[in-house]
Amino acid sequence: MEQRVSLITLGVRDMEAVAAFYEALGWKRVETQDGVIAFDLIGQTLGLYPLDKLAEDIGVDVAQLGHGGMTLGHNVPSRDDVDAVMQRVEQAGGTVLKPPQEVFWGGYHGYFSDPEGHIWEVAHNPFSPLRNEDHAFRWTGY
Template identity: 70%
Template sequence: MDQRISLITLGVGDMDGIAAFYEALGWQRVETPDGVIAFDLIGQTLGLYPLEKLAEDIGMPVGALGRGASTFSYNVRTKEEVAPLLSRAEAAGGTILKPAGDVFWGGYIGYFADPEGTIWEVAHNPFSPLGADGAFRWNGY
Protein backbone atom coordinates (compact mmCIF):
# COMPACT_ATOMS: atom_id res chain seq x y z
CA MET A 1 0.00 0.00 0.00
CA ASP A 2 1.41 3.40 -0.99
CA GLN A 3 1.63 6.13 1.65
CA ARG A 4 -1.11 8.43 0.39
CA ILE A 5 -4.70 9.46 0.80
CA SER A 6 -6.56 9.54 -2.50
CA LEU A 7 -10.00 10.73 -1.43
CA ILE A 8 -11.30 12.41 1.71
CA THR A 9 -15.08 12.01 1.94
CA LEU A 10 -17.18 14.14 4.24
CA GLY A 11 -20.66 12.88 5.03
CA VAL A 12 -22.76 16.05 5.02
CA GLY A 13 -26.36 16.97 5.72
CA ASP A 14 -26.63 20.03 3.47
CA MET A 15 -24.81 19.22 0.23
CA ASP A 16 -25.51 22.52 -1.49
CA GLY A 17 -24.72 24.60 1.59
CA ILE A 18 -21.40 22.90 2.30
CA ALA A 19 -20.45 23.00 -1.40
CA ALA A 20 -21.18 26.74 -1.41
CA PHE A 21 -18.93 27.15 1.64
CA TYR A 22 -15.95 25.52 -0.09
CA GLU A 23 -16.66 27.44 -3.29
CA ALA A 24 -16.62 30.66 -1.26
CA LEU A 25 -13.11 29.70 -0.18
CA GLY A 26 -12.19 29.74 -3.86
CA TRP A 27 -12.32 26.01 -4.58
CA GLN A 28 -13.79 24.76 -7.86
CA ARG A 29 -15.99 21.69 -8.31
CA VAL A 30 -15.14 18.97 -10.78
CA GLU A 31 -17.71 16.99 -12.74
CA THR A 32 -18.98 13.97 -10.82
CA PRO A 33 -21.78 11.42 -10.97
CA ASP A 34 -25.05 12.39 -9.33
CA GLY A 35 -24.98 12.39 -5.56
CA VAL A 36 -21.32 13.39 -5.15
CA ILE A 37 -19.71 16.83 -5.09
CA ALA A 38 -15.93 16.80 -5.52
CA PHE A 39 -13.10 19.28 -5.32
CA ASP A 40 -9.74 18.17 -6.70
CA LEU A 41 -6.89 19.11 -4.39
CA ILE A 42 -3.15 18.83 -4.91
CA GLY A 43 -2.66 15.07 -4.95
CA GLN A 44 -6.11 14.05 -3.71
CA THR A 45 -9.80 14.92 -3.84
CA LEU A 46 -12.27 16.15 -1.23
CA GLY A 47 -15.67 14.57 -1.78
CA LEU A 48 -18.98 15.64 -0.27
CA TYR A 49 -21.55 12.86 0.04
CA PRO A 50 -24.95 12.77 1.75
CA LEU A 51 -24.49 11.57 5.33
CA GLU A 52 -27.32 9.04 5.05
CA LYS A 53 -25.81 7.55 1.87
CA LEU A 54 -22.36 7.34 3.45
CA ALA A 55 -23.81 5.46 6.42
CA GLU A 56 -25.67 3.16 4.02
CA ASP A 57 -22.48 2.51 2.01
CA ILE A 58 -20.59 1.62 5.19
CA GLY A 59 -23.48 -0.45 6.53
CA MET A 60 -23.90 1.48 9.75
CA PRO A 61 -26.66 3.68 11.16
CA VAL A 62 -25.98 7.43 10.86
CA GLY A 63 -25.80 7.77 14.64
CA ALA A 64 -23.03 5.17 14.85
CA LEU A 65 -20.71 7.19 12.63
CA GLY A 66 -20.09 9.68 15.42
CA ARG A 67 -17.71 12.60 15.11
CA GLY A 68 -14.07 11.72 14.79
CA ALA A 69 -11.48 13.72 16.66
CA SER A 70 -9.66 14.87 13.54
CA THR A 71 -8.66 17.97 11.65
CA PHE A 72 -7.68 18.77 8.10
CA SER A 73 -4.72 21.09 7.72
CA TYR A 74 -4.23 23.67 4.99
CA ASN A 75 -0.64 24.84 5.04
CA VAL A 76 0.43 28.18 3.61
CA ARG A 77 3.79 29.63 2.57
CA THR A 78 3.91 32.56 5.03
CA LYS A 79 2.45 33.35 8.43
CA GLU A 80 0.82 36.46 6.92
CA GLU A 81 -1.49 34.20 4.89
CA VAL A 82 -3.08 32.51 7.93
CA ALA A 83 -5.38 35.25 9.30
CA PRO A 84 -6.82 36.28 5.90
CA LEU A 85 -7.74 32.66 5.17
CA LEU A 86 -9.48 32.37 8.53
CA SER A 87 -11.39 35.57 7.73
CA ARG A 88 -12.39 34.19 4.35
CA ALA A 89 -13.69 31.01 6.00
CA GLU A 90 -15.69 33.07 8.49
CA ALA A 91 -17.13 35.27 5.72
CA ALA A 92 -18.19 32.09 3.89
CA GLY A 93 -20.17 30.89 6.93
CA GLY A 94 -17.52 29.07 8.94
CA THR A 95 -16.78 29.54 12.63
CA ILE A 96 -13.38 30.62 13.92
CA LEU A 97 -12.39 28.17 16.66
CA LYS A 98 -8.96 29.62 17.35
CA PRO A 99 -7.68 32.89 15.90
CA ALA A 100 -4.31 33.00 14.15
CA GLY A 101 -1.36 32.96 16.51
CA ASP A 102 2.06 31.62 17.32
CA VAL A 103 2.37 28.08 18.67
CA PHE A 104 4.96 26.46 20.92
CA TRP A 105 6.71 24.52 18.13
CA GLY A 106 7.52 27.66 16.12
CA GLY A 107 4.63 27.76 13.68
CA TYR A 108 1.67 30.06 13.25
CA ILE A 109 -1.84 28.55 13.13
CA GLY A 110 -5.55 29.08 13.52
CA TYR A 111 -8.62 26.82 13.34
CA PHE A 112 -12.06 27.12 11.78
CA ALA A 113 -15.05 24.82 11.40
CA ASP A 114 -17.13 24.60 8.24
CA PRO A 115 -20.91 25.07 8.66
CA GLU A 116 -21.38 21.38 9.57
CA GLY A 117 -18.50 21.24 12.03
CA THR A 118 -15.58 19.80 10.04
CA ILE A 119 -12.47 21.31 11.61
CA TRP A 120 -9.70 22.83 9.52
CA GLU A 121 -6.33 24.11 10.66
CA VAL A 122 -4.68 26.88 8.65
CA ALA A 123 -0.95 26.65 9.33
CA HIS A 124 2.39 28.13 8.47
CA ASN A 125 5.11 25.64 9.37
CA PRO A 126 8.52 27.24 8.83
CA PHE A 127 10.13 23.80 9.11
CA SER A 128 8.06 22.28 6.29
CA PRO A 129 8.15 24.65 3.31
CA LEU A 130 5.67 23.75 0.58
CA GLY A 131 6.73 22.41 -2.79
CA ALA A 132 6.49 24.59 -5.90
CA ASP A 133 3.00 23.16 -6.57
CA GLY A 134 1.85 23.67 -2.97
CA ALA A 135 2.42 20.06 -1.95
CA PHE A 136 3.21 19.42 1.71
CA ARG A 137 5.81 17.11 3.26
CA TRP A 138 6.53 16.93 6.96
CA ASN A 139 10.12 18.16 6.58
CA GLY A 140 9.56 20.21 3.44
CA TYR A 141 10.90 19.82 -0.07
Protein backbone atom coordinates in the same frame (compact mmCIF):
# COMPACT_ATOMS: atom_id res chain seq x y z
CA MET B 1 -0.71 -0.15 0.85
CA GLU B 2 1.16 2.94 -0.31
CA GLN B 3 1.60 5.88 2.05
CA ARG B 4 -0.91 8.38 0.64
CA VAL B 5 -4.48 9.59 0.89
CA SER B 6 -6.31 9.80 -2.42
CA LEU B 7 -9.81 10.81 -1.37
CA ILE B 8 -11.27 12.52 1.68
CA THR B 9 -15.04 12.12 1.94
CA LEU B 10 -17.06 14.31 4.25
CA GLY B 11 -20.52 13.02 5.09
CA VAL B 12 -22.79 16.08 5.08
CA ARG B 13 -26.46 16.76 5.69
CA ASP B 14 -26.80 19.82 3.43
CA MET B 15 -24.76 19.20 0.30
CA GLU B 16 -25.38 22.54 -1.38
CA ALA B 17 -24.73 24.64 1.74
CA VAL B 18 -21.41 22.93 2.43
CA ALA B 19 -20.41 23.08 -1.25
CA ALA B 20 -21.26 26.81 -1.28
CA PHE B 21 -19.02 27.31 1.77
CA TYR B 22 -15.99 25.76 0.03
CA GLU B 23 -16.79 27.66 -3.17
CA ALA B 24 -16.87 30.90 -1.15
CA LEU B 25 -13.32 30.03 -0.06
CA GLY B 26 -12.34 29.99 -3.73
CA TRP B 27 -12.53 26.25 -4.46
CA LYS B 28 -13.88 25.00 -7.80
CA ARG B 29 -16.12 21.97 -8.21
CA VAL B 30 -15.06 19.24 -10.60
CA GLU B 31 -17.43 17.10 -12.62
CA THR B 32 -19.55 14.99 -10.30
CA GLN B 33 -21.79 11.98 -10.53
CA ASP B 34 -24.01 9.79 -8.38
CA GLY B 35 -24.81 12.48 -5.82
CA VAL B 36 -21.20 13.39 -5.01
CA ILE B 37 -19.82 16.93 -5.06
CA ALA B 38 -16.05 16.90 -5.56
CA PHE B 39 -13.21 19.39 -5.34
CA ASP B 40 -9.76 18.64 -6.82
CA LEU B 41 -7.06 19.02 -4.16
CA ILE B 42 -4.11 18.86 -6.57
CA GLY B 43 -3.46 15.13 -6.43
CA GLN B 44 -6.26 14.21 -4.04
CA THR B 45 -9.99 14.84 -3.97
CA LEU B 46 -12.35 16.20 -1.34
CA GLY B 47 -15.78 14.65 -1.82
CA LEU B 48 -19.04 15.69 -0.21
CA TYR B 49 -21.54 12.86 0.11
CA PRO B 50 -24.92 12.67 1.83
CA LEU B 51 -24.37 11.55 5.41
CA ASP B 52 -27.20 9.01 5.34
CA LYS B 53 -25.86 7.50 2.10
CA LEU B 54 -22.36 7.29 3.56
CA ALA B 55 -23.68 5.45 6.62
CA GLU B 56 -25.64 3.11 4.34
CA ASP B 57 -22.56 2.47 2.19
CA ILE B 58 -20.46 1.66 5.27
CA GLY B 59 -23.25 -0.43 6.78
CA VAL B 60 -23.64 1.50 10.03
CA ASP B 61 -26.28 3.71 11.64
CA VAL B 62 -25.89 7.45 10.92
CA ALA B 63 -25.50 8.12 14.65
CA GLN B 64 -22.39 5.92 14.69
CA LEU B 65 -20.58 8.25 12.27
CA GLY B 66 -20.77 11.32 14.53
CA HIS B 67 -17.77 13.64 14.51
CA GLY B 68 -14.48 12.01 15.38
CA GLY B 69 -11.34 13.63 16.73
CA MET B 70 -9.86 14.42 13.34
CA THR B 71 -8.76 17.62 11.62
CA LEU B 72 -7.93 18.38 8.03
CA GLY B 73 -4.80 20.49 7.56
CA HIS B 74 -4.07 23.25 5.04
CA ASN B 75 -0.51 24.59 5.14
CA VAL B 76 0.25 27.97 3.60
CA PRO B 77 3.50 29.77 2.73
CA SER B 78 3.25 32.60 5.28
CA ARG B 79 1.66 33.89 8.47
CA ASP B 80 -0.20 36.49 6.41
CA ASP B 81 -1.74 33.67 4.39
CA VAL B 82 -3.03 32.05 7.60
CA ASP B 83 -4.70 35.34 8.53
CA ALA B 84 -6.16 35.76 5.04
CA VAL B 85 -7.63 32.25 4.94
CA MET B 86 -9.20 32.67 8.36
CA GLN B 87 -10.77 36.01 7.34
CA ARG B 88 -12.16 34.34 4.23
CA VAL B 89 -13.58 31.51 6.37
CA GLU B 90 -15.59 33.97 8.45
CA GLN B 91 -16.85 35.76 5.34
CA ALA B 92 -17.91 32.41 3.85
CA GLY B 93 -19.93 31.43 6.93
CA GLY B 94 -17.47 29.14 8.70
CA THR B 95 -16.72 29.29 12.42
CA VAL B 96 -13.29 30.26 13.69
CA LEU B 97 -12.58 27.91 16.58
CA LYS B 98 -9.08 29.19 17.41
CA PRO B 99 -7.96 32.52 15.95
CA PRO B 100 -4.53 32.55 14.27
CA GLN B 101 -1.72 32.61 16.79
CA GLU B 102 1.84 31.53 17.40
CA VAL B 103 2.36 27.89 18.31
CA PHE B 104 4.83 26.59 20.93
CA TRP B 105 6.89 24.84 18.23
CA GLY B 106 7.51 28.10 16.31
CA GLY B 107 4.72 28.02 13.75
CA TYR B 108 1.54 30.02 13.34
CA HIS B 109 -1.92 28.49 13.03
CA GLY B 110 -5.65 28.64 13.65
CA TYR B 111 -8.64 26.29 13.49
CA PHE B 112 -12.05 26.64 11.87
CA SER B 113 -15.07 24.47 11.18
CA ASP B 114 -17.18 24.33 8.04
CA PRO B 115 -20.97 24.73 8.29
CA GLU B 116 -21.40 21.09 9.38
CA GLY B 117 -18.61 20.96 11.93
CA HIS B 118 -15.67 19.47 9.97
CA ILE B 119 -12.56 20.96 11.55
CA TRP B 120 -9.66 22.42 9.60
CA GLU B 121 -6.28 23.69 10.76
CA VAL B 122 -4.64 26.43 8.70
CA ALA B 123 -0.93 26.63 9.44
CA HIS B 124 2.37 28.17 8.46
CA ASN B 125 5.36 26.02 9.42
CA PRO B 126 8.59 27.99 8.94
CA PHE B 127 10.62 24.80 9.47
CA SER B 128 8.92 22.90 6.66
CA PRO B 129 8.56 25.17 3.64
CA LEU B 130 6.08 24.16 0.97
CA ARG B 131 7.39 22.86 -2.30
CA ASN B 132 6.53 24.96 -5.37
CA GLU B 133 3.93 22.43 -6.48
CA ASP B 134 2.27 22.54 -3.03
CA HIS B 135 1.13 26.10 -3.57
CA ALA B 136 1.33 26.53 -7.32
CA PHE B 137 -2.46 26.79 -7.47
CA ARG B 138 -2.97 29.22 -4.58
CA TRP B 139 -6.46 30.39 -3.81
CA THR B 140 -7.38 33.66 -5.44
CA GLY B 141 -9.24 36.42 -3.72
CA TYR B 142 -7.00 36.99 -0.70
